[in-house]
Amino acid sequence: MSALANLYPQPLWQWFAQICAIPHPSKHEQALSQHIQAWARDKGLSLTEDRVGNLIIRKPATAGMENCKPVVIQAHLDMVPQKNADKVHDFTKDPIEAYVDGDWVKANGTTLGADNGIGMASALAILGSDDIKHGPLEVLLTVDEEAGMTGAFGVEAGMLQAEILINTDSEQEGEIYMGCAGGVDAEFTVPVQWQATAGDVTAFNLSLTGLKGGHSGVNIHLGRGNANKLLARFLADNVAALNIAVAGFNGGSLRNAIPREATVTLTVPAAKLSQLQQQVAEFEALLRQELAAVEPALTLSLTEQPLPQKVLTTATQQKLINLLNVCPNGVMRMSDEVEGVTETSLNMGVITTQTNSIQVLCLIRSLIDSGREQVQSMLSSLAQLSGAEVKFSGAYPGWKPDPASPVMAVVKDTYQAIYNKEPVIMVIHAGLECGLFKKPYPDMDMVSIGPTIRFPHGPDEMVNITTVGQYWELLLAVLERIPERS
Template identity: 45%
Template sequence: MTTTTSIRSLEPSALWNNFADLNAVPRPSKKEEQVIRFIKEFGQNLGLDTLEDEAGNVIIRKPASSGMENRQTIVLQSHLDMVHQKNADTDFDFLTQGIEMVVEGDWVKAKGTTLGADNGIGVATIMALLQATDVAHPPLEALFTIDEETGMTGALALKGGLLKASIMLNLDTEDDQELTIGCAGGVDVTAIGSYEQVNAEQNSKGYRLSLKGLTGGHSGMDIHLGRGNANKLMNRLLHQAATQYNIQISSIDGGGLRNAIPRESFAELSVAASNSSAFESFIKEHTAVLKTELATTDPKLEVQLQSMEAPEKVLAPEFQATFLRAVYACPNGIYRMTPDMVHLVQTSNNVARVQVKNGNFSVQCLTRSSVDSEKEDLARAIEATFELTGAQVEQKGSYPGWSPRPGATIVKLMSELYHTMFQAAPHVNACHAGLECGIIGANYPDMEMISFGPNIRGAHSPDEQVQISSVQKYWNFLLKTLKSIPEQEKAV
C-alpha cells in the first residue's frame, strides 16, 4: 500500500496528476461551487475559450491539433460531482476535505470513503487532453456537467445551440470492455407524511437495532447482483418482531443517496420487559438467517442489538403496522429484465432512504427503466402503496432514457478500433444506469453518442476503486479514437 504521492507517479501521468488535483477539491452534488471555479480556472489558465452556462455547466473549447482542422468536432463529456458515501466508523468531512487515496496493487482506492473515480477519471482525462501539446486530436469541446448524481439537473438545463460538435464521447462507463450506446431513464419517488406519537408502554426495555456492513453499490449498475438493501432488511426484522413481540418503534434511519444501494439502517424501539429475552433470541436467530441468505453478496453483514434507555414516545400502533406493511410491499430490485438484450435490466426500483422520527416520515426511491411507460407504471405502483399510509407522494426529476443507435458511425469506428488494438470484440450494449447522453440528446438529436471508460468497481460505495492498468488501456484507446475521427462532411 502506498500513498497519494505515488498516485502522481502513475501512467499516464497527466491524467493521474489531474485526478489527484481534482480529488483535493470537495465536489458534492448540488454544492459544486468549488469545483466549478477549479475547472474554469484550469481552462482560463490554458488560454482556452471557457464559459459557464446558467446552470453551472462548464464548456472549454480547444482548437484542433495541426493537420486535424478538417476533422469533425468532438464533445468530451463528464460530470463534476461525485457521490459522497463513507463507512460509519470513518471520520471524514466531504465539504472540507480532499479524498485520501491509496494504491493497492493494480487498484487506486480511498480510505473509508468513495473515491470519486465516478466520474473524476473522466474529468481528469479531459483535463489531460486540454493541456496536452503532443496529442493528435480534432477540434474539441469539453463539457463538464453538474449534479449528475442527484438529478442530472446540469444536463437537463443544458441549452441547445451551445455545442457545435457532431459526436459526443461520454467518459462515464465503468468497464473497459464495454461501449455503451443506450441507458435507462429514471424518476425520484418520495413519500412524506406525519404520524401520531404515543407514550411507550411502562415496564419496557429500550434497544438500538443496527444493520450494517452490506456491500451496497450503484443502484443501477449493480442492481442485478442481488445485494441486500438495508432498508428492506431492517423492515423485514421490524415487521416480524412487531407481529410476534409487539415492539414499539421510536425511530428508523436507513440508507442515504437515491442512487446508492443502502448499506446501513438503524432503529430505536422498546419491547415489554417480559418479552425482552424472546425478542433478543429472535434477533439472534434471524441474523443467522440473513447471513446465510446473503453470504455470497454481503459477507460482511452485521446485525447488532444494544440496550438503551427506553424511548418515551413511539409510533401509534395503527400507523406502525401500516407503515411497515407499506415498506414491505414496496418493490425493490429488479422489476423486469429487457426481452431485447441478454442480461440487461429493463426496470428496477431502489428503496434508498427511510426516515421515521419525531412524528414525521419519508421514504425515497429511485425508479429506473429504459422504457418510459414502464418507469411511469412502476412509479405509480409505489405511489399507490404509500398513499395507503396517508402519505403525500411526489414524483420529480424524471429524465429520459437513451435509445441505442448501433449503426452510428462512431459506434462502428470504435468497435473496429477496439478489435484491432486488443484482438477482441468489445461488448456493445446498453446499461441500466442513468447517463446524461439521453438528456443531452434531446437538445442535440443529430449528435452521435457513445460512452466508455476504465474498470471502476464498487462505485457509489466506500469500496469504490479504479484499475490502473485499465486506465492505461482506456487512455490509449481514446487517443487512437481521436486520431481516427473522420473529416467533416462537405456541404453540397
C-alpha cells in the first residue's frame, strides 16, 4: 500500500490505500463507513447518516466562494467482490492486495474496487484539504450500489442542499457522461424433480473457467463469453446423444457481472465416457476458435466426482436446458441516438441449484423504458413456455440526457481549457445512480466523470494512474469554476 500512497495525487491515493485496507463489499460497508465517520468527526465536518446508511458530509465554502452554487460530489461505498477460482480471499475480512504495475494499479487475484473507490477517495481528499478552492460542498456516499442501489433508492428530498451533482462513477478519462441506462432484475425459478442416480455411471464436474467476465453494462458489447450460456449450449447439443443426467448447474456470482466461470455436475454411462471426453475436447476447441479474439484463456475441464445420490428427472432437465439455451443474452439493440452505445441488453448472471428449484438471475438494462419492457415481455413468454416462474424486481430508472445541462458545459469547457482538446459527451449503458437522484431532486443539474478503469466487476480490474491525475485536476478545476447563484 505504501507504493499507492506515493502516487500522484497523493491525497487521493492515500485515501484509496485506506479504502483498500478496509473490507467493503456490497452489503458489508459498515467498517469503512465507521472509519470515514470517525475521520469526519475528527476533522470537525458536518456529518449525517441517513436511515439506509448513506453518508452526507458537508464542508463550508472556501473564502470568497460562499455565493457559488452548492455542489455535491457523489460516490458509492461498496465494491464488487469477485476473485479468481484459485485465490483464497474473504471479502468481508481480507484487505484488497493492490499493487502498481507500470501505469496501472491492479489487485492480486481479486477485483480492485477502483469502481468506485477512486471517486470516493477523491471526494474524501477534497474534504480533508486546506488549499482546494470550492463553493459550499457536500459529499454523498451511498451504500449497496453494486447489489441493488439500496442507498440511491433511499435518498430523500430535503437531504441534500446542493444544486449541482458530480457523480464520480464513470470509467473513461476524456468522456463526460450525461445519461445512463435503467435496469431491472429478472429471476427465473425452475421447479425441479429428482430421481435416483442410475447404476453403471460416472460423475463429473464439467467446468468452464478462464473467461474475462467484466461489467455487464460497460463490457456487454465486447462479445465476451458467458460461462452460463456456453455450458447450456454444450448440454443442449450433447445430453441426448451421451445420455447425460444433470445433478447440478451453478455459475456466475453477481447479476451485474458477466459470468467468468460455471460448473455442471453430471453423470454419464460408462459406455459413453470416451465419447463425452471427445465432445468436451471438441467443444473447447470450437470455443477457442469462435472466441479467439476475446477469450484466449478459456478452459473446459472434466473432473471426476463422487456419485451423487440423485439427478434431475428427464423432464426437469429438458425444461432447464431449453430455458438456458434459448434465453437471450448480450446486446439486444444498439442506440440510434448515441452512436456506439448499447441501448438494451440482458446478462444471464447467476445460476444456482437449490433443493426444490434452480434459480436463474438476469439483469436487464436499457436506455429507454420500452426497451426494458420488451425484454421483460420476452422473458415472461419464455417462462410460460418452459414451465418456470419469472419475477421482476429492483427496477431503477435511466438518467435522461440533458444536452443543455449548465454543469456539463462547465466540465466540457474546463476540460478543453486544461488539455486543449474536446472531451467526448457520452451516455453510458451502465446504471449510474443519477437516475434515482432525479426523482427526489428533479431540478438538480448532474454530470458524471472519472478516470480510466478497465475490466470493472472482474479480477482483471485496473485503474490507469495517469488518468487518475487528469481526473483529479479536472475535478478541482471544475469546482473552482462553478458559477455563483443567480
